[in-house]
Amino acid sequence: MARAKGKKSAKKRTTKRKRGSSGESESLSPALLRARRVGLVVVVLAFGAGLWVAGWLLELDRIVVSRFEGRRFSVPSRVYAAPIVIYPGADWQRLDLAGWLTRMGYREQAEAGPLSVGSYRWLPGRLRVHLRGFDHPQLPEDDRKVEFRLEEGRVREIRDNRGAFVDVVALEPEPISSFFGSDREQRDLVEIEHVPDHLVAAIYAVEDRRFEEHHGIDPRRIVGAMLANLRAGGIRQGGSTLTQQLVKNFFLTPERTLRRKVTEAVMALTVEARYTKSQILEAYLNEIYMGRRGSTAIHGVGEASRFFFGKRVVDLALDESALLAAVIQSPNAMSPHRHSERARNRRNLVLDLMAAQGRVSPEEAETARARRISLASIALESGQDRYFLDELARQLPEVYDEDLLSVEGLRIYSTLDPMIQRAAVRALHDGLEGLEKRLAGSSKVETSEAEEQPPLQGCLLAMRPQTGEILAMVGGRDYATSQWNRCTLARRQVGSVFKPIVYAAALSPQSGPVVTLASSVPDEPLQVETRDGLWEPVNYDKEFRGPVLVRDALERSLNVPAARIGQAVGIGKVVEMARRLGIESGLPAVPSLALGTAEVSPLEIATVYSTFANGGLRPTPRSFIGLLDDRGVGQEQWPLEGSRRVLDPGTAFLTTSLLEGVVDRGTGVGIRARGLRGPIAGKTGTTDDEYDLWFVGFTPEIVAVVWLGYDEPRQIGVPSSRGALPIWADFLSEVTGERVRGVFARPAGVERIEIDPTSGARAMAGCPERRPEYFLEGTAPKLTCPRGATSRAGFFERLFGS
Amino acid sequence: MRRRSCWIWDVRRCDAVARLPRIGLLIPLACLVLGIGSGCSGLNLYDMRSVEEQPLTASAALGQTDSRRDASLRLVIAGLDDDAMGRPDRAIASYQRAVRVDATNPFAYLALARHHLEAGGSNEAGPFLDQARALFESEQRLGPAVDVWGVGLRAWIDREDGRDDLADERFEIARELSPEIWADERLSADELR
Numbered sequence: 001m002a003r004a005k006g007k008k009s010a011k012k013r014t015t016k017r018k019r020g021s022s023g024e025s026e027s028l029s030p031a032l033l034r035a036r037r038v039g040l041v042v043v044v045l046a047f048g049a050g051l052w053v054a055g056w057l058l059e060l061d062r063i064v065v066s067r068f069e070g071r072r073f074s075v076p077s078r079v080y081a082a083p084i085v086i087y088p089g090a091d092w093q094r095l096d097l098a099g100w101l102t103r104m105g106y107r108e109q110a111e112a113g114p115l116s117v118g119s120y121r122w123l124p125g126r127l128r129v130h131l132r133g134f135d136h137p138q139l140p141e142d143d144r145k146v147e148f149r150l151e152e153g154r155v156r157e158i159r160d161n162r163g164a165f166v167d168v169v170a171l172e173p174e175p176i177s178s179f180f181g182s183d184r185e186q187r188d189l190v191e192i193e194h195v196p197d198h199l200v201a202a203i204y205a206v207e208d209r210r211f212e213e214h215h216g217i218d219p220r221r222i223v224g225a226m227l228a229n230l231r232a233g234g235i236r237q238g239g240s241t242l243t244q245q246l247v248k249n250f251f252l253t254p255e256r257t258l259r260r261k262v263t264e265a266v267m268a269l270t271v272e273a274r275y276t277k278s279q280i281l282e283a284y285l286n287e288i289y290m291g292r293r294g295s296t297a298i299h300g301v302g303e304a305s306r307f308f309f310g311k312r313v314v315d316l317a318l319d320e321s322a323l324l325a326a327v328i329q330s331p332n333a334m335s336p337h338r339h340s341e342r343a344r345n346r347r348n349l350v351l352d353l354m355a356a357q358g359r360v361s362p363e364e365a366e367t368a369r370a371r372r373i374s375l376a377s378i379a380l381e382s383g384q385d386r387y388f389l390d391e392l393a394r395q396l397p398e399v400y401d402e403d404l405l406s407v408e409g410l411r412i413y414s415t416l417d418p419m420i421q422r423a424a425v426r427a428l429h430d431g432l433e434g435l436e437k438r439l440a441g442s443s444k445v446e447t448s449e450a451e452e453q454p455p456l457q458g459c460l461l462a463m464r465p466q467t468g469e470i471l472a473m474v475g476g477r478d479y480a481t482s483q484w485n486r487c488t489l490a491r492r493q494v495g496s497v498f499k500p501i502v503y504a505a506a507l508s509p510q511s512g513p514v515v516t517l518a519s520s521v522p523d524e525p526l527q528v529e530t531r532d533g534l535w536e537p538v539n540y541d542k543e544f545r546g547p548v549l550v551r552d553a554l555e556r557s558l559n560v561p562a563a564r565i566g567q568a569v570g571i572g573k574v575v576e577m578a579r580r581l582g583i584e585s586g587l588p589a590v591p592s593l594a595l596g597t598a599e600v601s602p603l604e605i606a607t608v609y610s611t612f613a614n615g616g617l618r619p620t621p622r623s624f625i626g627l628l629d630d631r632g633v634g635q636e637q638w639p640l641e642g643s644r645r646v647l648d649p650g651t652a653f654l655t656t657s658l659l660e661g662v663v664d665r666g667t668g669v670g671i672r673a674r675g676l677r678g679p680i681a682g683k684t685g686t687t688d689d690e691y692d693l694w695f696v697g698f699t700p701e702i703v704a705v706v707w708l709g710y711d712e713p714r715q716i717g718v719p720s721s722r723g724a725l726p727i728w729a730d731f732l733s734e735v736t737g738e739r740v741r742g743v744f745a746r747p748a749g750v751e752r753i754e755i756d757p758t759s760g761a762r763a764m765a766g767c768p769e770r771r772p773e774y775f776l777e778g779t780a781p782k783l784t785c786p787r788g789a790t791s792r793a794g795f796f797e798r799l800f801g802s
Numbered sequence: 803m804r805r806r807s808c809w810i811w812d813v814r815r816c817d818a819v820a821r822l823p824r825i826g827l828l829i830p831l832a833c834l835v836l837g838i839g840s841g842c843s844g845l846n847l848y849d850m851r852s853v854e855e856q857p858l859t860a861s862a863a864l865g866q867t868d869s870r871r872d873a874s875l876r877l878v879i880a881g882l883d884d885d886a887m888g889r890p891d892r893a894i895a896s897y898q899r900a901v902r903v904d905a906t907n908p909f910a911y912l913a914l915a916r917h918h919l920e921a922g923g924s925n926e927a928g929p930f931l932d933q934a935r936a937l938f939e940s941e942q943r944l945g946p947a948v949d950v951w952g953v954g955l956r957a958w959i960d961r962e963d964g965r966d967d968l969a970d971e972r973f974e975i976a977r978e979l980s981p982e983i984w985a986d987e988r989l990s991a992d993e994l995r
Binding site: 136 | 905926
C-alpha cells in the first residue's frame, strides 16, 4: 500500500514538472528556442554519426577478422617435375646437372669453408653440393652434402660428407609452373618459428624499430617522419608501422588520401587489438611485396629467399637477411639483380642500423658487410610447359578446379621429365622454324600472302611405354599465342600411322592369323563397293608393284596391300583392335579406315605404340603421382599402375619387328641416316594432300609422337619423312644420344626362320636369296625355296630351341 | 684341312683355332655333345635343372647389366628395405624412382607386385607381374632363377582371388623351385631383396 502511494505522488511531481516546463518554453525567446533546436539536431546528428562510426568500425573489424581467420593468402598451386636421379655411371652432362643447379637457384660458393645449404663448389674432377631437403608425397629428403666425382662426362662415384659411398641421389624436383590466379602472385608461406631471428631483427631495424611496443600506429615515428620530410622538402620517409603496411597491402588500395590513411590507422589498431604481435609479423612476412620474376610478382620472404638466394628462409645468413630487409622499401629500385650497388649500400645501412640498435654486435655487422652479394640465377618458366599443366589439370579429380588450384598452394608432383621436356621444346621449335624456312624458299606463294596465314603448328609428346607416364608434352608452337593443346585435344587424320593396327589385327592369332610377315599380298588395283560408291585406293606414288610380302608392304607404307589386309581381316576386327590398343575417338567402320582416315589425337596414338613397345601390355597415360597441401601434408597419391595385357606378346613383337624394318629399310630410314643406332621402331604418316604429317617411333624405353599441320587444314608441301621425322630424330638424339639402349627381344612362341625374300617361302639349301623372318609358332611357310626341298627345321629347332 | 673346318667358328678366330694342338679331339667331342643334345631334345630338361639354380634376387642381379640397371636395382633394394620395415609409402616411392631410372628393370615390377599382394591388392599386383615377366623374357632371362618369383607370386594372386586349385598347383611348382621361400606361401621383402 505504502509503495502504491509513493508511486502516485511521484507521478504527480513529474506531471507538475512537465507543466512547469511547458510554461517556461512559452515564455522563452525565439533565439533561445532556435538554439535549443539546433542543439537537438546536433545531438541527433552526433548520435547518428556515432552509430555510423560504430557501424564502420564493426565493418572494418569484420573485414579484419574474416581475412585473418579465413585463408589469408592466395597461394598458387605449384607443379613439380619428377626428380632427377643421379648415380655412379650416370651421364651428368646429359642429365644436365650443372643446368639443374642453375635452374634451382643453387649458388656457386667460390670461397673456402663449409658449403651453406643450396650452394655448390666445382673442384678439379669433383662437384660438391649442399643439397636442400625437399618435400615429396612419398619420399621427402633431408638436406645433405654430397660430392660427385666426375670422369669423362660420367659420375664415377658419389660420396657423402663423411666420405661414405652413396648409391643414388634424388635431386629436388624442379618447379615447372604454377596455377596462377588473375594477380599472378607467387609466394612460399613461412611459419614464424622458421624465420631466423636476424631476419626479424633486420626488418625491425629498418622498417619499424618499435614494433614490439606500439599498438599499430607509432606517433613518435609519424612525427619523426613529418619533421624529416619537412626538412627534405618532400616525402622522403614514411611513418607507417609494419602493422599499417600489412593493413595497406591486405585490405586497401595504394592511393594516398587522408581517408585511406585514417582507415589504415583504424584497421591497424583493430588488428593489434585482436591479434598477437607474432601473428601480425607472420602475416606481414608472407604478404610483403618483394619484386618480380618475369610476369610473376614475388610476395613474402619465403618466396623472396628462394628467388634471391635459392634457399629456404630458415637457412638465410645475416647478410642475406639484411638484404631482404633492404629490398622491402622499394623492391624494384633496390633489386639486387638490377641495381647491385644500390642494394649493397642499403643492405649495409640495414646492418649499421642493426648494430646501432644493439640487435647484432658491431663485429657481426662488420663481417656481414664484408660479404659480397651472391645471388641465385633467375630461371624464368618456359611457357611451353603450360600445355602439360593444362593436361594435368584436366586429369586431376574434378574437386581440384581452377579456383582451388589458384589459391590453395597445393604442391603437385608430376611425371614430366625436365630434360626430355626441354629436348621436346627445342626439337619442335627448331624443326618448325627450319621447315618453314625451307617451305618459304620453295613456295610459289607470295611472301605477303604467306605471312598472313596462321603458322604451321605441331605437337611432340613422349611417354614411357611401361607405365604410361607422360615425360614431355609440347602441345603447340607457342602457348602465348595459342593454348590449344594439339597433343590431347586435336583430332587429326592419322594416315599411315594407323596401318600397324591393321597389321596387328591381321597377324593376331585371334584373327586366324590372316597373314604372316612372309605372306604375299597383291599390290594391284583394288575396287571395294561402299555405301558411298566405289572405293579405289592407290599408293602414295600412284604405282602398283604386283605381289609384295607383308613386311615390304609396311616398310614402304603401301596403301593398296594395307587396304587388302584390312579387307581380309575385316574392318570390324580392325576397329576392335584399335579400341583394345587405346583409341577412344570415333572410328568409322569403312574400308578406308585401314589407311588411317580416322581422326585421332596424338595421345591416343602414343598409347597404341606404347602397347607395341611394351610387348602387348597397354599402359594408362598419367601425368601426376601425388599431391601435398601447402603445409607439406599428403593429400592424394596416385602410385604407378601396371599395364593391362591387350595383345599377345607374339603379335606385339611381330608388329614391332615390322616397325623396326620401317626404320632400318623403309620410309623411316632417315632415322638411321641421322646416325641413330640401336633398337628403334617407327612409322611415318602423311595424309592425303600432305595436310597432316606424323612420325611415331619408339625404343624399348620411350615412345614419342610428332604431329605437324595447320589448325585450318591445308597442304604443307612435304611428306612426313621430311617434316615430322627429322624433328623426332633430333628429339631422340638429344634424349638418348646416338646409341639407344635395350633390345626388342623375341618372346616365347615366336620363331625365327630363313625365308626367300621374293616368294616368302622357307629358304632351304640352294635358295638363291634368304633373309630371316619371324613367325608365330606353327605359322611358318610350308612352301620351300627351292620348291620341293625338304624342311629340316624341326630337327634344328628341337636341337637349339626357339 | 684346317682351313676348311674353320667356317663353322667365327672366321676371325680361324688362325687361333688352327693352332689348337688337339683340334682333332675337340671336333669329335663337339659332335658328341651335339648328338646328346639332339637326342635329349625331347626330354623336359627344364624341370631337371630347376632345382639346381639359386633364385635371382635383386642384390644378386647387381653388376650384371649396366650402371643404370644397378642404380635402379639399388632403389628397388632400398624400397624392399622400407617394405620390410613397414614403410610402404617410402617403398612405393623407391620403386617408382627405380622405374624412372630404368623402366626396363623387371625387379622393380616384381617388387611392386609383391608390395601390392602384401597389401591385399591382387588386382594391382597382376599387371606388374605381367610386366616383370615380359621384361625378363625380353632379356632372355626366363628360367628357374626368376620363375621362382613369377610362379609363386602368380599362385599368391590365385590364392587371394579364391582360385585355390590353381594356387595349390602353382605353389607346388614354386616350392619345387624353392621350398624355403614358398613354404609359407608368402614372399617377404627380404627374400626378394
